[in-house]
Amino acid sequence: MLRYAYLRILGAIPTLLLVIAIAFLMVHAAPGGPFDAARVLPPAIEKNVQAAYHLDDSLPQQFLGYLQGLAHGDFGPSYRYRDYTVAELIGGALPLSMRLGALAMLLAIAAGVSAGVIAALRKNTLLDRLVSGVAMIGISIPIFVVAPLMVLVFAVFLDWLPASWASGGASRLLMPVVALALPQIAYIARLTRASMINVMSSDFVRTARAQGLSTASIVRYHAIKPAMLPLLSYMGPAIAGILTGSVVVEEVFGIPGVGQFFIRGALNRDYTLVLGITILYAALVILLNLAVDLLYGVLDPRMRDR
Amino acid sequence: MSLLDVENLTVRYAGSPRPAVSELNLMIERGEAVGIVGESGSGKTQTAMAIMGLLPANASVAGNIRFDGVELCGAPLTLLNQYRARRVAMVFQDPRTALNPYVRIGKQLRRILLEHGICDGPDADVRTLEMLKKVGLPDPERQFRAFPHQLSGGMRQRAMLAAALLGEPDLLIADEPTTALDVTVQAQILRLIRTLHSETNSALLLITHDLAVVAGNCERVIVMDKGCVVEEGETRAVFSRPVEKRTRALLSAAPSVNSPVMCAPASEDADPVLEIENLAVSFKERRSGRGKRLRAVKPLSLSLGERETLAVVGESGSGKTSLARATLGLLPADSGHVSLLGKAQPPTVGARRNAARRNLQMVFQDPLASLNPAMSVREIVTEPLRVHEAGMKSAQRLASANAMLERVGLGAELAGRYPHELSGGQAQRVAIARSLILRPRVLICDEAVAALDGTVQHEILKLLLSEQDRCGLSLIFITHDLAVVRQISHRVLVMYMGRLCEIAENEALFKRPRHPYSKALLSSVPALDPATGPIDVPLPGETASAWSPPSGCPFHPRCQHAIAICTDEVPVPADCAGSVVACHRAADLDLGY
């Protein structure tokens, strides 16, 4: 088991390096430099600017320089917001985004698992069909449709919740978190339902029934643990989904988080910013995936013996 | 009042033409041992499930199921749960899937005690341990903490029995409890069930397709067919003087080691058709990459004559399938070689020449898995012709295929069907047609009839033997079923943990086995007429793990005749009164009947 953990951790590093390399190459392979949109500068100043941003070094040199910087937590300067480094920009926005993401993830798991388990236990009843139907609709409506609609309905028409972040107050967190969680609730509910149905129709659950255990006991002592394993495997894509969704939600609700910076950076061609955020997200996902993998190894007894 | 009184039980499924169980009447008294026999689809498992209330939601049940006077049919779940485990308990067929792989054995078992409020926490542990010991599990404390995948098949079934008996039920239902186990382990488990039955004075309802199992364990028997009770009565009476046609069919199809031999005598003094010399097969352990090898087959030699049937017998881990696959070239052998019709063969099938390949064919255990689901019966049977007879026109191929299908007993109208539209027996016939269409000299059958019902099994064996007679086919028949061996083989090879134990003539093996393991195998087979069968103590223990085999003779830990040298030296196969035996004590042991 330890050996397995060791190998997984070791395997994560090349993946991260690969992602950084790919992202870096993409940015630097782009036609034209980052300053093309701005005014044309006199050659001498242009040269100085190039030197300042290390753009006159060879590509491998730039890459190594970048890696070195990363190791010290330096993502380089922002191309657009000249007074700030990328690290500063991200650092300022990160806590808010993390809070949003974490809350959304927790909500998604709590709501999704409950809905899924209930639907599975009441298979083929009206309740189940309702849950399954709503979940299916949930994965069919993109988040960038749901979020604005929520604003339209709850803020503009009903005036129950604030439309924008800037208005302050605790209630401004509600809609963004719910909007961000909704697609994941749908996926997790469907996943949990399918997994639960699968486990409940397994032979060992039949044995438990034959032993006179009540449904509640069966779920608690026999079914829930194996049923949760596929959910654990889904955590990786789920986190990726939350990250992607956060970009939309922050944009729609005007939240000054990392996602919004990403969009700004993309539209302003602020390469270092976009690069930095991409790498940050990738690192986050890789790390969380690793944690999930190790957790899976602990929970599945058949893997412990390896 | 009877313990269990089932009246007019009918179980129906929507969309099914006939009911799974039809107007069944069954009574079991306290302490009685009753058996239900029938082929697959006869409704025996459905009956058991109905009694326990475990039928799926789409089954409609009618009739009465009275347990000690209380109506259980259609009863609410809360009532059923009061009766389950405490009054009536069930043991299922496959212990591998019947136990929860994610929960430790002890924990699963004690949950039963806690759920029913029989005792509280610490007491539950004690009771569970006691029960694990009672069912004969070695080192009960260890098994208590173990997960199911860490136990062997026999041990898991013992654990299941322990679980069933924890509630001290009045009735134990065992549905095919030994079908998934090795023969020697089966004998152990049946003995255990018998012992527990007499000790606890609970009633036993034993469900099985194997009539011999019922003969040795049940006072009364109920014969089922297509959902109805066909005949019932005292076991001895029903089996010796069956009244109904169906019962007679089942009895005659049930092979036993005392059945008469079906095959014709082999050709004498002809050159061997197939020769295997010192063939050894091993696998590398994939997981750790440490390179530790599992020796599936230790160097083994045998030869096969024309029109001869050699049966290869062994339990799980004996290496018989690996031996077959290496002979065919599907698996690379470590050493040794194979000669077909006098010509040495390359170790992999891809390297062999067409002329050789067409002479050595195989029929697999699972008929549906051995047929390509995307190909029709016609395409499957003509494919060998397409590969080997390039000159044949498509019309000729079709004609050949149709002729072959008729020979195996299938009508030409099945030619357009696809494998999933065929029954098990039909699919196996197609597989046989495919393998015989090129008129091979040697056909290897790897558990070819194990997945089939008794009557179908009988038909397929007859088919193979008639082909042998007609075309001079030599057969290697791999099986764990000694009754089949008795019926169709000329010579028998007994294997244990990759080694040859004994090669003997059919008659010699069954009347006078020379190797202790051969004797143990024969003793483990349940006999239809208990009076004629052997009454020995079942072979103790289980086959050791192939990754760490015992030193010297691999059988010595379980052998009651083992002496000092057996632990140190591997016995070499040697001639002993006409048979080849690998046992240090072959000369001085007398194991005959």
Added chain:
Amino acid sequence: MSAFSALRPIGRYIRASRMVAVCLLLLLLVALIALAGPLLSPNDYIATDFNNRFAAPTLQDMRFFGTDDLGRDLFSRTLLGVQVTLFVAVIASVVSLGIGVAYGATAGFIGGKVDALMMRAVDALYALPFVFLVILLMVAFERNFLLIFVAIGAINWLDMARIVRGQTMNLKHREFVDAARLIGVSTPGIILRHITPNLLGVVVVYMTLTIPQAILVESFLSFLGLGVQEPQTSLGALVNNGISNMETAPWLLVIPASVLAFILFCFNFLGDALRDVVDPKHKT
């Protein structure tokens, strides 16, 4: 032909379940609409009309969906949107199918260390937020229509690769392949006649699930303003436009969004149902 016989269980299922059959018919209808596209409307999707901005849906002039902020007819633009969206999605799915099947079948068939390495790579790439890399790509290389296909295809091939590899490994070890080798069928023959026809079922089903994923990615890109450019439009771009004008003319958002959701729903429903036929033990 033997290849299509592998699709028979799917055919049976479709005939058995009414809802699935209805879904399939609806999708075929959508496909037909997509083929015809804006030709189905007498109005031009480019023509702007500043006298007629934000007109509500009406039966007059066949302007069933009203007009947008530039006075363009929403009905014809929606038809165009359906055409473009499906076009992009199908092509992108074919790209990911090509990559995924080739990769997965190779890994599955060769097996051993090569397979272990290839699948390790897939595992590593699986949860990466590819979309960000795609956005990076789109930003760096300007908005190239062709690039969209490649990018979307590059995101979705992982699932297909995994499934195809699993199925190939499964098939490789099945006894009928052994039987074929015993008969003497050559390796190319085995791949062609025995393995490939049995992959078809799985591939078709997962294609049905890849298409909605591709649609979502394309819509997302359009939402960010990185997708198809004017005067072309996709459902995602229409939704984006609708969001900006949400308060003035809600139908500009609601109509394209509903069409989008409807198409996604049908694909998901169909793919889901079919997946249970070919892959009963499917994981996430």
